[in-house]
Amino acid sequence: MFKVHCVGRQLSLGDLSCLLCALLGLVILVSLPVWSWLPAESWHDAQRTGQILIITLAISIGVVSGAFRWQPYFVVRPVRRAIAVIAMLGLCSAALAHQPHWALVEWVTFWGSLGLGWMVVVTHHRFKSEDADRVLLASGFLVCGLLSIKFMTTYLATILDATAPMDAWLLFSGFDNVRFFGQFSTLTLPLLAMPLLSGAWLGRFRYLVISVFVLWWVQAIASGTRGTWLGMAVAAVGLAFSGRAGRRWASMQMAGAASGLVACWILMDWLPSLMGLDVVRGPGDRLNASLSGREAIWRQAIEMIVHKPLLGFGPMHFADIANPIAAHPHQAWLQWASEWGVPSAILVSGVVSYALWAAFRRLTAWSQAIEEGPNLYHCLVAAVLASLTQGMVDGVLVMPYTETWLTIISGWLLAIHWQERMPRPDEAACAQSYFVIGVTFILSAATLCAILVRDYPTSWAQRRSQVYQNNQHFQPRFWVQGVIAKEVMPP
Template sequence: MVLSLEQRGSIFLVAVVCLLVVGICAPFSGHDLQRMMQIAIGACAVLYGLSVTRVERLVDRPTALGLMLIIGLGLVSSMRAHQPLWALVEVALFISCGAIAVAFALARRQGGQSLDRALIVFVVLLCLIKSIQYTYAGALAFISAEGRLDPDLLLSGFSNKRFYGQFQTLTLPLLALPLLIPTLSRPLKAAVFALLCVWWLIAVGGGTRGTWLGMGATGVVLAVLGPWGRRWLGWQLAAMLGGLLLYWLVFKVLADYLGIEIANAASDRLTTTLSGRGPIWWQAWHMLVERPLLGFGPMQFADIANSIAAHPHQAILQWASEWGVPSALCVAVLAWRAGWATLGVLRERAQSTEWADLLRLCLFAALVGALVQSMVDGVIVMPNSQVWLALVVGWLMALHVWRTPQTGQLPLAWGAWKTLGLLAVGLLIVIAVRDVPHIARAQQQYLSSHDNMLQPRFWAQGVIAR
């Protein structure tokens, strides 16, 4: 039986949903499982792409040429790197994320508006599951607490609470979409608002300042994007205040009543310190100055051992120091062009109440928040964040309204892209097969000699320095 393109897209999306649920909601989940989940999603995306013979354009010619230039510069930089294989793995990750974004765009175009609703239902259910996990862990902690409780221990499914915060930055904007739908019933809106308040409670308890920075910047941007942008901001501010109230009632009033001391309280994180980022920013800057044209090679920041991190927690510095300044400028120009084009569509349809237009607004908000957070955090490094960024970008590509008539992709270019994706995912699978059986032992060896702290990059133990 030959499946239609729409059916193949549905199979791809079902596979992605299953992998994301396991990677995010499983109690045993963490960085390494999420990296394997990402590789599996990349493989599904490439297989789906291979079944598509002809598509309408997803990007314009300058964007396609820019992407090819970035990949070409990345390959040249990899050949000059101290560890070329790991550098090529980073380039393969970039290509696989592109393949995932393209697959989401193709699936959305085939599935139409019904997939927009399915996406939001999935986000709501995912946030609901995580909220139930948090609430259940909190109830057990209060019952069994012996005078002291750490809210950080209530966060599950992520190796680090900052990775959880990145996930929230990408989902908080989308979770507000049902509240913007005029036809949605009041009971459903009340339920979604309650969930959004709990989601903000978890953001407050997690204390990821990058999430606050990203959401704050997003609020400023959306405030000037018409009435629906301001309504989105109003709902987010109301839910944030609700989350703060819930946090105060649970971790202050109830904790004091039960005589429980709260460790790592949210108020303890209201600081302006760089939390150790200064030295790694300087390291990235010195790398950039030493090799400005091609950088040290993708992922090669992790090849220079330090006591803090295997990436600089700053997207621009990371890309410029590893891939080179020309590549970083090319990425910045493409990001600016894409953002400006999306902004133009948002302004033109500022009064629209169509699902697609409201979803575009929320997707744009998620993208802005994630990009702002990437200036102080490893959003472009962590596997789950990379997958969600690809989802957001792919969906925006599918929803984009072109000013000129769409034309089919050049068969040669489409064929070259599919071949590139196949090679990239193949390399990632080879690395996973090579490393996964030995991950636990390698981590234990590293922990025994490095102050019991892992530094994530490709794997949770991400330092590749020999």
């Protein structure tokens, strides 16, 4: 077989193809919130397009590498069966939905994301795991660093101009709504502490890493995203009970939050006052206990659950019942139960609970053995826990960039979980199961690409026209205008 000598080892042509696809996927992932490479589209639609491309590249890696022929499942048999039942229930719900084609789009997004997560695990084990960790962590740092530079550049331009009030939300770019930035910051704040926990990762970039970490906390606070505070608080409390290393991580985050709070006060209060600038939509304006209209959409989701508890209204079909607030209920469990059905939501809750239990059992086992375990493992557990917590009050399972990073981080966590003891391929599983899994992943990627080809040429113009004609705001779901209802709710 043709081989290429690369980085001290022999890479086959298949390995080289996988590596190139993975690097291309990382380039897309990093660029999505930084550069508007689809200027005619909104950030949301560009990131959905990027998510589809990343999923397609990941499935392509599976095809080229033969991962769909005979690989470890990386999850225990009860979890595999639960996932299979969830998928079947979703297909049944989609078939009975009011608009089956849109329900199928949501289903293939879920299944394609599952394929992306699995391929992160496979690729992590196929190549040297330490190098994969460094590449993934560097990708997260690069996105946060570039967005921080854009934030500070905009801030300095606003301060120096001093002709109009400072709008805090306009300091953020890369997302259609500052709350979507908050979702991303919840996922990445736990990871940015990794180099600070392990001095071996710092080296000559110590002060740069510390600056990015503090500045990222400044932006998280300035965005006023309350879900970020909730998610980070739950993650800090959870890891504090997991052992000494978890308490070190929690202490690091508390120090970062305190430093970020002081810096945010200087940037958003003291300095504008010194320059005679008023600040609108500042972080203090979001410090309230209101639900910001969530009570109405939560009530709609509960009514949907009561009306169709078994299979729900169909994936994505919260958006099929028009309301003037949102195309999703801003609550992950209510969203899943109202659209996929209560049995499916219970199974998903069971799978997620089992995964978190297994992760915390590993953390406490290290603590009892007077071992800290990998610092990166603690950071990944915290990122997943914080994001899932925010999903209880926000649309974490809707926004494409958040979905993509949550999938990658979950796969990354699973890969490190099995790093010490690589699971063997399940001898009891038949070859047909691998074939079926591979075919469904490929069909999911192909369906997403078909939707992209169908909707992209006229997507932005049509969605903008629909919103303007009905005098409404954008309600993101699959696309930035995510309402799929035939009749649009009047404002």
